[in-house]
Amino acid sequence: AQRVTQPEKLLSVFKGAPVELKCNYSYSGSPELFWYVQYSRQRLQLLLRHISRESIKGFTADLNKGETSFHLKKPFAQEEDSAMYYCALNTNAGKSTFGDGTTLTVKP
Amino acid sequence: GAVVSQHPSWVICKSGTSVKIECRSLDFQATTMFWYRQFPKQSLMLMATSNEGSKATYEQGVEKDKFLINHASLTLSTLTVTSAHPEDSSFYICSARDKRTGRDTQYFGPGTRLLVL
Numbered sequence: 123a124q125r126v127t128q129p130e131k132l133l134s135v136f137k138g139a140p141v142e143l144k145c146n147y148s149y150s151g152s153p154e155l156f157w158y159v160q161y162s163r164q165r166l167q168l169l170l171r172h173i174s175r176e177s178i179k180g181f182t183a184d185l186n187k188g189e190t191s192f193h194l195k196k197p198f199a200q201e202e203d204s205a206m207y208y209c210a211l212n213t214n215a216g217k218s219t220f221g222d223g224t225t226l227t228v229k230p
Numbered sequence: 231g232a233v234v235s236q237h238p239s240w241v242i243c244k245s246g247t248s249v250k251i252e253c254r255s256l257d258f259q260a261t262t263m264f265w266y267r268q269f270p271k272q273s274l275m276l277m278a279t280s281n282e283g284s285k286a287t288y289e290q291g292v293e294k295d296k297f298l299i300n301h302a303s304l305t306l307s308t309l310t311v312t313s314a315h316p317e318d319s320s321f322y323i324c325s326a327r328d329k330r331t332g333r334d335t336q337y338f339g340p341g342t343r344l345l346v347l
Binding site for chain 1: 264273274279323327335337
């Protein structure tokens with residue numbers, strides 16, 4: 123069975139500092155990995171997906187199949203980045219498995 | 231574009247009653263909708279996959295007779311919590327997959343908070 127692990131429930135950094143939210147997965151098939159973000163009092167929304175290889179709001183994530191990781195990174199965190207971040211994996215059947223989430227707080 | 235709505239946004243009901251939650255894709259057709267349950271400070275747990283015109287597929291441990299799902303059209307799926315009890319109190323979230331873009335694009339509703347007294 124597939125599994126997504128986000129080892130940090132809480133992460134706090136200062137504005138302008140680099141930030142990395144960790145995500146590891148286990149899945150026997152070919153995974154599709156995503157990062158979703160949930161700002162305060164808002165719905166969950168897609169941040170980025172590994173197949174797009176794009177940068178959204180300064181965030182990037184690289185799929186490392188050798189380490190089965192999909193860490194989310196941003197070189198200079200902003201206060202508006204404070205939110206809950208979920209890493210998710212889509213199986214070949216299209217089902218999503220979510221990690222437990224990491225609450226990021228960016229302090230001024 | 232790609233907006234998903236849920237109704238109601240919150241509901242309080244007495245134990246033993248049934249509650250229906252609607253999930254609508256407002257500007258796109260969704261062949262597949264998903265229902266999740268989220269406990270406080272925890273992750274989303276997939277309950278079931280709802281496919282238009284066919285029976286829902288439930289995840290292990292989710293009672294299909296307890297959580298009735300109907301996906302009558304390409305823009306509407308409903309979740310009915312039957313004979314609700316306090317342990318069913320939770321945050322229920324639906325998502326819809328855009329038919330045009332395929333399997334990887336999910337759009338989430340704002341969620342429905344259910345409190346069973």
